[in-house]
Amino acid sequence: MSRTMVRNWSRLGPRLLLWVLLISGVITLASITLQVTMEYRRDMSNLRNALDVIEKMELPSLTVAAWNFDRNQLQAHVGGMLESPWVSAAQLRYGVKENAVITAGDLGADMSDVREYPLLHINGTTQVQVGRLLVRPNMEEVHRRTKERLVLILGTQIANAIVMSASLLLLVSALITRHLHRMAAFARSFVPGETFTPLALDRGQSPPNDELTLLQESLNNAYHRLNDAHAREQRHIEELERCVAIRTEELRTINARLSESEQAMRVLAHSDPLTGLANRILLDERLERALSRAVRHRRDVVVLLIDLNDFKPINDRYGHAAGDDLLRTQADRMRLLLRDTDTLARIGGDEFVVVLEDLEPKADITRVIDAMATALSTPWVWEGKTITVSGSIGLARFPADANNAAALLRHADDAMYIAKRLRRRA
Numbered sequence: 001m002s003r004t005m006v007r008n009w010s011r012l013g014p015r016l017l018l019w020v021l022l023i024s025g026v027i028t029l030a031s032i033t034l035q036v037t038m039e040y041r042r043d044m045s046n047l048r049n050a051l052d053v054i055e056k057m058e059l060p061s062l063t064v065a066a067w068n069f070d071r072n073q074l075q076a077h078v079g080g081m082l083e084s085p086w087v088s089a090a091q092l093r094y095g096v097k098e099n100a101v102i103t104a105g106d107l108g109a110d111m112s113d114v115r116e117y118p119l120l121h122i123n124g125t126t127q128v129q130v131g132r133l134l135v136r137p138n139m140e141e142v143h144r145r146t147k148e149r150l151v152l153i154l155g156t157q158i159a160n161a162i163v164m165s166a167s168l169l170l171l172v173s174a175l176i177t178r179h180l181h182r183m184a185a186f187a188r189s190f191v192p193g194e195t196f197t198p199l200a201l202d203r204g205q206s207p208p209n210d211e212l213t214l215l216q217e218s219l220n221n222a223y224h225r226l227n228d229a230h231a232r233e234q235r236h237i238e239e240l241e242r243c244v245a246i247r248t249e250e251l252r253t254i255n256a257r258l259s260e261s262e263q264a265m266r267v268l269a270h271s272d273p274l275t276g277l278a279n280r281i282l283l284d285e286r287l288e289r290a291l292s293r294a295v296r297h298r299r300d301v302v303v304l305l306i307d308l309n310d311f312k313p314i315n316d317r318y319g320h321a322a323g324d325d326l327l328r329t330q331a332d333r334m335r336l337l338l339r340d341t342d343t344l345a346r347i348g349g350d351e352f353v354v355v356l357e358d359l360e361p362k363a364d365i366t367r368v369i370d371a372m373a374t375a376l377s378t379p380w381v382w383e384g385k386t387i388t389v390s391g392s393i394g395l396a397r398f399p400a401d402a403n404n405a406a407a408l409l410r411h412a413d414d415a416m417y418i419a420k421r422l423r424r425r426a
Contacts, residue, residue, distance in 0.1 A: 078091075095131070330375075
């Protein structure tokens with residue numbers, strides 16, 4: 001029987017496989033080569049167009065800004081170049097000796113593929129070079145897209161190979177397909193435990209001893225064995241279903257507890273346990289995001305650092321419970337004055353930080369500080385005693401006072417200590 005199976009397999013399998021590999025291989029190779037080449041050329045054209053846009057549209061603005069030493073505008077222009085996927089890094093050198101440098105991205109040590117553009121300013125009849133712009137094209141993006149398209153094209157060509165295989169299989173449909181459909185219908189109609197009529201194929205009185213005959217015999221033998229095993233399996237079904245139901249309920253309960261624990265851990269990790277305000281970790285995240293939005297939209301960010309005056313004497317005189325109640329009360333008062341988009345955080349002891357976005361007029365900032373100072377100085381009652389407290393407020397503004405989060409907080413802290421010494425609000 002083993003020799004017969006090997007001999008019969010060689011009649012059909014290798015021939016179908018040879019045709020599929022030959023036709024699909026030729027089509028796949030030609031299609032991949034053509035498509036990848038065309039897409040690569042299109043990406044290189046887009047990259048060149050992006051560099052042309054920089055040369056024709058960005059250079060005049062950069063030249064004027066470099067001539068006027070407008071660093072904010074220069075930083076905005078250089079940073080905006082990286083919004084194009086075709087630019088990986090840019091550097092502007094300007095000044096008398098090009099000693100002022102603005103860099104976005106990493107130019108790296110290899111300068112072979114870096115494009116250099118001089119900034120030429122026309123002053124009357126004289127042309128003056130006020131700086132240089134270095135731009136590194138993002139060839140990694142071109143290569144990445146090429147790889148992605150190669151994978152996509154390979155997948156497409158595999159699908160094409162499947163279609164081609166199906167077309168080739170139509171050549172033998174008269175010999176195989178109708179019998180396979182008959183076998184599939186037989187398999188679908190089979191019900192374990194019931195009497196069935198053995199599979200019979202319409203192949204004449206003396207069917208050839210090939211794969212179909214072997215499959216027919218195997219199916220009949222397999223279904224006989226399935227009927228024998230069906231009776232044994234039924235005895236275990238109810239027990240298995242009961243065990244599965246119990247285990248499923250246990251898993252559902254465990255997953256629910258894990259979800260609750262994870263949510264509680266996330267809240268604890270980002271909030272102050274006493275006041276429920278944002279803690280230092282969440283403050284740092286929101287402040288970084290606020291500065292990023294401010295850079296993109298060219299807006300200001302205001303940071304207020306608030307310290308309660310005479311908190312320690314109150315805490316020492318009335319106890320920690322009184323101090324905790326005072327902190328919660330002041331936190332609730334300040335929270336009511338802020339918008340949903342603002343951030344109020346407690347960073348330790350009696351220090352709070354407020355992050356304000358989209359407050360352009362100085363009158364708005366003054367209004368917020370006045371409201372904060374009024375709320376902080378509102379009398380507080382503890383065990384029948386009316387106690388008046390106040391707060392010192394330090395202000396820092398991005399980008400006028402600092403250009404990063406750490407420096408902004410330090411500037412606000414310095415301003416708060418000056419206000420505390422002078423017993424002023426800010």
